[in-house]
Amino acid sequence: MTTMDYATQISQLIQDQQGAIAAEWLGQLEALLVRSSPGAREQLRSHTQQFLSALAAATRGGELDNIDHRSWDEVRDLLADISSSRAKAGSTPSETATFIFSLKQALFGRLRQGFEGDAEAIAAASWTISTLLDKLGLYTIEVFQKTKDQIIVRQQQELLELSTPVVKLWNGILALPLIGTLDSARTQVVMENILQKIVDTGASIAIIDITGVPTVDTLVAQHLMKTIAAARLMGADCIISGIRPQIAQTIVHLGVNLEDVTTKATLADAFVVALERTGTSVISKA
Template identity: 60%
Template sequence: MTRLISENESAILADWVQFLATRESRLSPQEGRAQATDFLHTLGQAVASGGISDINAANFAEVRDLLAGVSRTRAIQGFSPSETAIFVFSLKQALFDRARASIKDPREAADIVWAFSDLLDRLGLFTIESFQKTRDELIERQRQEIEELSTPVVKLWDGIVALPLIGTLDSARTQVVMQNLLETIVQTGAEIAILDITGVPTVDTLVAQHLLKTVSAARLMGADCIISGIRPQIAQTIVQLGVELNVISKATLADALALALRRTGRTIEKARRTSKALGDDTTEKRD
């Protein structure tokens, strides 16, 4: 097995690279050849230095590292799992052709081909697992970034902040909401926090509990809370569930802001439209 790669490495590499060129259109020929060269050379060293029964053995450490790097790069570049796995599985054909051409004994050739086929199957599965792990990490990071972007705390006035909530509230997102709100309360010294749930599609017992946790945390930081955006359907649901919010609520964010301003000793008055302000000439012209 060791001799098959060491004595035919150039020929195997040429056949393999030619096959990859027809299947990996996203990679440049130079990049595809470089990855294939590194993998085949590293695989040959691993096979020569120990057995092939366990790819988790020490002699396959460099092979695993190389495949993990290839998988991670391709996951970030947007490759599919099959496009990534074909990098390993496609080596079978090149090894099979070279074994058939260089080994005269059919049984020996069959045994070697079978052993390499089994080895490449296990390495291919390792590649897919590494690829999926990277994809899961990317998805989780993107989910966290979206959660942070979808829970902005807005300063409406001195001492008044608002947190517009959009989408479903689960335990993980509630933690992000609570953290962002509390940090903003500390930074701005806000006295009142408005939780606007206009963008929350439904409110069940679990969502209500998450809201109450956020309200309680804000109160511990010295800020009172007002919930706005409660639609008639949500109000009926809360009543039917028998949930006690124990917090002042308003139908709209405008109503909540008006209440918050009154609580902080401010009033809003409509400015009078005067003739001078409008720039009108009210003087009667005479001949």
């Protein structure tokens, strides 16, 4: 019996026994279902029915060894949607892969009935289906992981944007409080945010507060200088505040040249200097 003959028989068997296979498969999945709710069960039932229909159509094409063939497009698209939705819902990779792997038991039982009396055909068909489902299971894990990676990258980007707020303190004065480690990726976000805010507000002074930066090394100092240089090109001068004694010693030890940059120990001191430069004075009432 050729591969095409096996494929035709397997496809016909899945189509004829779809209801029984789906019921047995669904029963196994529901027993493993952690998030038990009417909505989750209904969605699972819909996924099993859609997958079996797509599987029957795909196997009919005879390409049982190559799930990248165009005859498997519908199956791959369906599995991609299922894997992506599960990744976004907080499922684990094993829970997602189990959706495919748990189908083996239901299918093997039907294969024994369909090829009854032909031990060689049963063995060959079972091995073919097992290998096929393994490939599809691995495909679901790949899509699941890609979706997770995309979610993580998006969340990191959102956190970067949230952790680098540019605040307008006064007319013409901006403040950028930095908290945490300053790396290349974050420096790019900082630079984009402060430059955009300078354009939006027409500010002439930007205070970069590093009180929340735990350590300052050569790399962090370089990032700060790049940000200051970019702001100056936009017509805004920068003041660095939050220079603690330990950081001052580190900067001197590293030989970082901050001679042309105004530095202050606190944000309040930097704000006073910024007010003076903009021709504004603060008078306290008696």
